[in-house]
């Protein structure tokens with residue numbers, strides 16, 4: 207009797223332990239499986255693992271094992287079943303529920319990437335839905351023509367609009383020998399504005415490098431331990447508006463801050479291993495690019511930006527500061543052409559136009575120089591439907607934050623910080 211009682215007490219204690227720690231422990235096992243799966247996909251796809259700062263031996267093991275795509279897909283299917291069977295732990299807080307859904311969606315996206323690596327062809331929209339949990343709206347040529355018409359009257363003169371637009375842009379190029387000073391000033395301002403509103407951990411920093419021969423114009427490589435390597439591609443002319451764009455987008459409050467906060471709040475405070483890896487072709491990228499782009503507007507109102515450009519960046523670049531307003535009025539119009547790039551990519555990926563046709567689309571409807579249009583087509587060749595993450599991502603994030611915070615700058619900053627410290631998905635922002 208006594209022995210039985212003891213056994214029952216032991217069993218009850220064991221059950222309590224399982225209730226308290228079991229589901230959490232199970233989630234950490236699943237998170238580890240996910241990290242190893244992402245690393246294994248990275249063996250087949252050099253662009254897939256954008257960042258990883260977990261145990262280095264896991265990456266080495268993935269390279270050594272070199273598992274087949276079919277084997278990885280079976281493993282991913284098993285992981286999805288295990289996730290579905292467990293669900294979020296009972297009494298889970300909002301972040302834990304988001305965590306479960308996020309992990310499930312990331313694994314579904316990983317399976318789509320495996321299918322592509324295995325040779326399956328997706329339409330542009332099917333690819334973006336499967337990889338990024340979002341589909342870009344369709345825009346017609348007529349919508350772009352309307353914007354082009356407005357630019358026609360804004361930039362009068364002889365010859366085709368593309369030439370006039372390029373000549374206008376060329377007046378605002380940052381001379382190569384001034385790039386360092388202009389970027390340093392932009393980064394200082396973006397950082398100062400960010401740390402006023404978001405508490406960043408001690409020791410966060412990044413290194414800046416100038417590179418050539420890339421299909422992108424800038425890249426943040428997060429290294430872990432609150433450090434980033436930011437690279438800027440100098441193949442093509444860099445215009446003055448790119449200074450704040452790049453400083454905010456790649457640095458503060460964009461990619462660098464996003465990765466730092468995920469590491470601080472999710473990896474270190476909660477021990478969630480899955481955030482030590484960042485698969486580029488996944489829903490996480492729409493949030494990353496969307497917040498990086500919208501972060502520019504969180505950091506600077508239109509007026510503040512123009513004032514800063516006039517007082518600091520234009521002089522640092524040796525440009526005529528009296529032309530700031532004219533420049534940004536034209537740029538605001540040109541930004542309305544950003545979706546033309548998605549349309550070109552959609553037609554190109556769907557096989558309706560070839561590479562030459564895609565480049566021409568970028569020239570005709572996005573007013574890109576032939577060199578920039580060619581770079582853009584190389585980007586689509588390498589990254590596919592990833593292009594939607596920039597403009598659709600920005601719009602999705604903007605609508606989400608404006609709905610929650612209105613126009614109040616302090617509320618916008620706090621909602622922004624909350625968004626980039628949590629495992630949210632594109633479809634979660636539109637509900």
Ligand SMILES: [Zn+2]
Pocket residue numbers: 455461494495498
């Ligand atoms: Zn980016």
